[in-house]
Each structure stands twice: as C-alpha cells, then as structure tokens.
Amino acid sequence: MLNVITLIGRPNVGKSTLFNRLTRTRDALVADFPGLTRDRQYGIGRIGPRPYVVVDTGGIGTAPEGVEALMERQVQCAIDEADQLFFMVDARDGCTPEDIAIGARLRRLGKPIALVVNKSDSTEPALAAADFHQLGLGEPWPLSATQGSGVRALIDRVFDALPARGEAPETQDPTGIRVAVVGRPNAGKSTLINRLLGEERLVAFDTPGTTRDSIFVPFLHQDRHYTLIDTAGLRRRARVQDAIEKFSVIKTLQAIEASNVVILVLDARAGIGEQDATLAGHIIQSGRALVVAINKWDGLDADQRDRIKMEFSRRLGFLDFAQRHLVSALHGSGVGLLLDEVDRAYANATRDLATPVLTRLLEAAVREHQPPLMQGRRIKLRYAHQGGRNPPIIVIHGNQTGSVPETYRRYLINRFRRELDLLGTPLRIEFRTGSNPYEGRRNQLTARQISKRRRLKTFTQRKRR
Numbered sequence: 001m002l003n004v005i006t007l008i009g010r011p012n013v014g015k016s017t018l019f020n021r022l023t024r025t026r027d028a029l030v031a032d033f034p035g036l037t038r039d040r041q042y043g044i045g046r047i048g049p050r051p052y053v054v055v056d057t058g059g060i061g062t063a064p065e066g067v068e069a070l071m072e073r074q075v076q077c078a079i080d081e082a083d084q085l086f087f088m089v090d091a092r093d094g095c096t097p098e099d100i101a102i103g104a105r106l107r108r109l110g111k112p113i114a115l116v117v118n119k120s121d122s123t124e125p126a127l128a129a130a131d132f133h134q135l136g137l138g139e140p141w142p143l144s145a146t147q148g149s150g151v152r153a154l155i156d157r158v159f160d161a162l163p164a165r166g167e168a169p170e171t172q173d174p175t176g177i178r179v180a181v182v183g184r185p186n187a188g189k190s191t192l193i194n195r196l197l198g199e200e201r202l203v204a205f206d207t208p209g210t211t212r213d214s215i216f217v218p219f220l221h222q223d224r225h226y227t228l229i230d231t232a233g234l235r236r237r238a239r240v241q242d243a244i245e246k247f248s249v250i251k252t253l254q255a256i257e258a259s260n261v262v263i264l265v266l267d268a269r270a271g272i273g274e275q276d277a278t279l280a281g282h283i284i285q286s287g288r289a290l291v292v293a294i295n296k297w298d299g300l301d302a303d304q305r306d307r308i309k310m311e312f313s314r315r316l317g318f319l320d321f322a323q324r325h326l327v328s329a330l331h332g333s334g335v336g337l338l339l340d341e342v343d344r345a346y347a348n349a350t351r352d353l354a355t356p357v358l359t360r361l362l363e364a365a366v367r368e369h370q371p372p373l374m375q376g377r378r379i380k381l382r383y384a385h386q387g388g389r390n391p392p393i394i395v396i397h398g399n400q401t402g403s404v405p406e407t408y409r410r411y412l413i414n415r416f417r418r419e420l421d422l423l424g425t426p427l428r429i430e431f432r433t434g435s436n437p438y439e440g441r442r443n444q445l446t447a448r449q450i451s452k453r454r455r456l457k458t459f460t461q462r463k464r465r
C-alpha cells in the first residue's frame with residue numbers, strides 16, 4: 001500500500017504548487033481525454049524512489065479559527081491517514097503567529113513532520129530557514145516548489161526513514177488477480193463485495209498477522225484465484241447489509257494503485273455525478289484495467305435505463321475502453337459475470353504484443369492518415385514495440401515525435417485498440433525521437449544520407465545566389 005504525504009500550512013504558502021510538482025510527472029503519458037477532470041486535492045506522487053499518495057489540504061485560515069480549522073473533517077481525515085506531514089511555511093514571510101499555532105497543533109499528533117520552507121528561491125535559503133528553528137520541529141528544509149530545487153532531496157530523505165506499508169501479495173497465483181471495488185458512498189460497494197465473497201469459498205478471511213494495512217482478501221471463484229482489495233473496512237462488517245460506508249479518497253487511491261483491475265460501481269438510481277467523474281479520472285491516470293458495474297439496475301423502467309446510458313456517454317465517455325455491466329448487487333443478477341469481465345480485462349492488459357505486429361499496424365495507420373507537417377517537415381513514425389503491461393504501453397519511434405498532436409495520438413490509440421481488440425484496459429502511447437536500436441546500421445546510413453542531402457541543398461542554394 002502506498003504511503004500518504006499530507007501537505008499542511010496557512011493559505012498561499014505554496015501547497016498547491018508543490019502538490020502539482022509532485023503529482024505531475026506521469027501526466028505527459030496520459031492522453032487528455034475530453035471531459036476528464038483532474039482531482040486537484042488528491043494525487044499520486046511519482047517524484048522519488050517509490051510512488052505515494054499526496055493530499056493538498058488547502059489553506060488553513062488565519063488564527064484563531066485557523067487552528068480550529070485543523071480539526072475540519074476533511075483536513076483531520078487527511079492528517080489521520082498521513083504517514084508523513086509536510087508542514088509548509090513561507091520563507092518570504094518568516095515565522096508568523098499562525099505558523100506557530102499550527103506547528104503546536106501538529107507537534108501533538110506524534111507523526112513524522114517535515115518543516116518545509118518554501119519560496120526559498122526568493123531569499124537567502126539559510127537565512128530564511130533560521131527563523132523557523134523556533135517552531136521546534138527539527139531542521140527546516142528550504143526548497144522552491146516553483147523552481148523544483150530541494151524537492152527531490154526532501155522526498156529521498158523522507159523515504160529513507162519511512163517504512164513501506166503492508167505490501168500487496170504476489171501478482172500471480174496463488175493470490176491471483178488483484179481487484180479493487182471502488183465507487184462513491186452508497187453506490188453499493190459493500191453489497192457487491194458481500195455478494196462476490198458470500199457466494200464463493202473464502203480462502204482466508206483474516207490472515208494471521210495482518211496489520212491495519214493488510215486489507216487483501218483472497219478468494220476463489222470457479223477454481224480461479226482472486227484477491228479483493230478492501231476500501232470500505234469490509235473485514236470488520238463483512239456480513240452487515242446496508243452498512244453506512246465510510247468513503248475515503250485516500251483508501252480508494254491506495255486500492256486502485258495496488259490493483260490489477262478496478263471495478264467502478266455506479267449507482268443507476270442516483271445518476272452520474274461529480275464524484276463519479278473524479279474517481280473515473282483517478283482510474284484513468286492509474287492506467288489500471290477497468291470493468292464498470294452499473295448497479296441497482298433492478299426495478300428501473302425503460303426511461304431511467306436510457307437516461308443512465310446517456311449520462312454515462314456524456315460524462316464518462318472517456319471510459320469507453322471498459323466493458324459496462326448492468327448488475328443488481330442486492331439480487332445478485334449480473335454479479336457472477338463481473339469476474340469473467342475482470343479476467344478478460346486483465347488478460348488484455350497483460351497481453352504480449354509482438355513488435356512486427358505493432359509496426360505493421362502503425363504503418364497501416366500512417367498510410368491511411370498521415371501525421372501532420374511540422375515546420376514544413378512531415379512527422380515520421382517508423383516503428384513500434386511494447387514498452388509495458390497493465391497498462392499496455394506502445395512505444396513509437398520516429399522523427400519530431402515531440403510535435404505529434406494530441407488528436408493524432410488519440411487516433412493511434414483508437415486504432416491500436418480496435419485492431420488488437422484490447423477491451424477493458426487503457427492503452428498508452430509513448431513517442432521517442434531517435435534511431436531504431438534494432439536497426440543500427442541502416443539508421444547510420446540514413447543519417448549519412450540526410451547530411452549528404454543537406455550539403456547538396458546548401459550547395460544548390462549557394463549556386464542559385
């Protein structure tokens with residue numbers, strides 16, 4: 001399970017700026033789907049030795065309510081879940097009374113705190129840091145969230161001291177495919193999980209020696225192994241129907257990251273809301289395989305059914321790679337088939353894609369619809385190979401690949417998906433400019449030919465003049 005880093009501090013110290021810096025890295029690989037909204041409060045940090053959840057708590061107001069605001073439910077929850085707090089202060093302002101008040105509050109929590117002195121680019125770092133010793137929170141750590149200086153070193157130091165949370169079991173047998181069931185409160189996750197588990201033979205419900213982080217529930221379905229990742233405190237009230245679900249974005253993010261396949265549960269009666277779209281955005285960014293379960297399907301009339309299908313296309317159109325499944329967790333209809341879909345999505349997400357096949361598909365795609373010209377030169381896409389699994393990554397080599405427009409990337413993604421029949425998994429494309437490592441000699445020749453052509457060109461131009 002991922003560690004959690006929570007950013008705290010008064011308004012304007014730069015929490016959101018640091019949050020963006022820590023969570024931005026992989027965005028370049030994720031196509032910008034129309035309608036996709038990004039969660040600006042919760043994200044996966046990828047700068048550093050291993051990924052982690054980052055939470056931006058937003059500004060804590062000025063004293064005296066400011067300190068009270070620390071107890072605000074959302075903030076409190078983010079602090080409770082944190083393995084590491086980043087208490088952010090502003091080098092330009094120096095140590096303020098609000099900083100002192102917040103610092104006193106945080107110290108009592110007994111959690112690891114890094115005292116982050118932001119905006120150190122604007123003053124002498126050592127001088128700026130000196131003022132914050134009075135907080136009694138250890139050595140102040142100067143950095144610049146906008147410039148990035150000091151950020152990586154801080155993360156490295158933090159992870160040196162931070163023990164990893166309970167590790168997920170091995171991917172392959174005997175624990176099988178890891179499945180996360182996520183959805184907003186009251187969508188029916190617990191009912192669905194109980195339905196899934198209740199009808200199957202449990203291998204081990206409470207494994208001896210489990211910690212608070214071991215929320216992996218192995219089970220068998222038709223002699224196939226799965227591991228369910230709990231997001232809703234399932235173990236403690238496994239058989240309780242209609243339990244009020246405690247919804248936690250942090251737990252959801254951890255479960256998604258630990259999974260191979262996500263089941264997103266939507267509530268057909270409530271329609272598709274902001275929270276569903278936000279969750280969908282997290283799933284897309286994670287790259288995990290996905291099965292959508294539209295729950296509470298029982299007893300809906302034709303109008304209601306049409307409406308939810310339309311809403312889905314309108315708000316969650318970017319999930320079109322996933323199989324949609326209509327279920328009733330309460331009555332059990334459609335639930336058994338969900339696991340077949342999970343199998344299919346996982347198989348597609350982990351499939352081997354042969355280089356000659358990918359390159360042939362690329363050539364056909366380019367023939368049918370060429371990439372555009374860039375500064376008078378045509379973007380050239382030459383060959384493709386597989387760069388990863390779960391999600392499948394297709395690496396495409398060529399010239400000027402940095403200028404491939406988003407629309408063309410989407411065209412390629414759709415085309416590869418269709419031709420390869422990759423239902424149930426997102427697909428990523430990475431572009432590389434440069435030579436083909438498998439065809440070294442031919443490329444050297446090409447390079448020589450290019451320079452020869454250039455020389456010829458300048459020669460003829462000179463002659464013309």
Ligand SMILES: Nc1nc2c(ncn2[C@@H]2O[C@H](COP(=O)(O)OP(=O)(O)OP(=O)(O)O)[C@@H](O)[C@H]2O)c(=O)[nH]1
Binds near residue numbers: 014118120121
């Ligand atoms: N010079 C400098 N400016 C910074 C740095 N980090 C943030 N800023 C600026 O400080 C201002 C506030 O930054 P935010 O990231 O919005 O601060 P915040 O803590 O999220 O603010 P609230 O959400 O309102 O609490 C912006 O104008 C940033 O550009 C930094 O490292 N150096």
Ligand SMILES: [Mg+2]
Binds near residue numbers: 015059
């Ligand atoms: Mg902010």
